[in-house]
Amino acid sequence: MAIWLFLVALNLSGRLVLGAPQIPCYFIFGDSLADDGNNNNLLTLAKSNYPPYGIDFSDGATGRFTNGRTIVDIIAQLLGFDKYIPPFATARGNDTLQGVNYASGAAGIRDESGQQQGDIISLNRQLGNHLITVSRVREILGGNESAYLNKCIYTVGMGSNDYLNNYFMPNIYPTSSMYTPEQYADVLIKQYKQQLKTLYGYGARKVAVIGLGLLGCTPAEISRFGTNGSACVDKINNAAVLFNNQLQPLVNEFNSNFSDAKFTYINTFAISTTGPGTAGLISNATCCKVDKELGTCIPYETPCSNRTIYVFYDGFHPTETVNLGFAARAYNALLPSDASPYDIRNLAMI
Template sequence: MSHGLNLFFSVLIVFVLTQLRALVAVSNEPQVPCYFIFGDSLVDCGNNNELVTAAKANYPPYGVDFPEGVTGRFTNGLTIADIIGQLLGFVKFIPPYSTVTDQEISTGVNYGSGGAGIRDESGTELGDCVSFNRQLDNHADIISRLSLLQNNKTYTNEYVKKCIYLSNIGNDDYIDNYLMPNNYPTSHMYTTDQYAAVLLRQYSQQLTTLYNLGARKIAVFGLGVIGCTPAEIARFGTDGRPCVNSINNAVNQFNVRLKPLIHQLNNNFSDAKFTFINFTSVSAPEGDVTLPAKPCCQLRGDGQCVPNSIPCPDRDSTIFYDGFHTTELSNIAVATRAYTGLSPTDASPYDISHLAQL
């Protein structure tokens, strides 16, 4: 298995270097005028810093490899959303909603919040978080601010239609909801199949709200292989298998419904371009999700890094940074395949590079 891991990272590093060379050729002008980011801790860039919650990453060793140091990103360096922003041609990182200024909002806003879910209660055992519904409310506020600044509502409406919208949410509806029967009632109320259906109905309504707020180019990420994360493996055990299969099977019931939902939304809204990003496909070599799950940092009981602990020195040869979140190198691999699909299973009907051109 260690040989398989080393081979994976050898291929990954070559792939990443190839993609990064392409970054150098990106024009100084972004491919789209603005970029709006919704989601959970996989894209959070500091919105949770001032919230009363355990789900925050505004301390070392998070940010050890990030140009600006500790910012609230749940990894050692760049997030998936950061890298996609670079690939789209944005020179500066998209700022968090919590600190964004009027001078910054015309290029986009990051609403992501660690612990946030499709359901409002998800993640609340950790403290406060900005659920997807609240993120949509925050986006409505930003659109109003943008309209006032541009002093032309018609112009603003046309302007935001050209932007890229990224949604990466739903993981915490499992990690910090369904898989915590002592904290939440959902696993007592629904089978895994029923829960996936309930989540998708609510997500469909929320994505429709995003459309009604002006979004027309929307990249929607599926959920990751939660059962392969170090924290869930430590908590549930694997019966000798590489991952917690029961968790991955439950999450897959959501993912298999999400792609048809995206195509349904495209049929419902003929002027919109929704696309499905297959997180499992873009994050795993040839579909292999059985690689060893070893975190890079020392873990607290909740799966986050122990404050001020020393991370592993070989961060470019490990998948996970803490109990749930991947390293920058893994994020680069995911983001570049989401941006430029290498396989027909990576994105449907478009990868993000083609979505930007539509």
């Protein structure tokens, strides 16, 4: 493990964070990379509330799709929170004042994405859940919720399942026969734009939009499609690039149009391919034994003994080691390409 990543891991090895949080609350919208238990009681195959998930997490298998902490768990710690942000499924009372996690495994920008796995909470539904939270915060604070909420940070990481659990499943979804990859990126960005506007309308003023990563390099997609001699599934990565290439200008547009808000773009693709990245880690195998149909860990099977040397815990999701490196660079950019125009640390300070 590179020295900088080792130091991050050392500093965040416990849950104790000294000092008050840098912001009053942190709200999280996303998919399985951020889910911390919202899918647990849904009728869905997109679940991870069983061992060997959570083998390195303080509370065991909670519904996080990794061996330990997720990226947003670590970002919350870096922001100074001494507790993880609770899932909407269980967040009640004053807990909501520090933020809520709405993320749902298999969820997408489009409502239908991921539905072949069962009930999932799409971004539109997550926004509806946030409106419920806003009303709860209003009730607790006695009507001063806007001044409170606009100091908080919001991270939104969506789009992976609109590709992996929609566009690249032509036997289930018609989107790939309806749109070229370029057209599909257009359609997704237009819908995403409206959803992010809705979030702004609900009081969000500090928003970090997380781009798509190397979707075509996940073991599950390589197993499914093959690589034709490349290292990864190029057609999937190329589609993700088309989406990202429109997402960063969208962030710039929001900053131009909404003078009272600050949006930023977290460049997952660049973080994955520049700097220390995942050099030296095993990327061509999964740490846990996976269900070949779902790409998730087979329940109760023993995973690899050294989780710190693997990129992927299951067929889609990174290990805590990789999450540590990504979260560190999203929070405090190592390179200018990591985040634009701000990293999360600077977004918090604005």
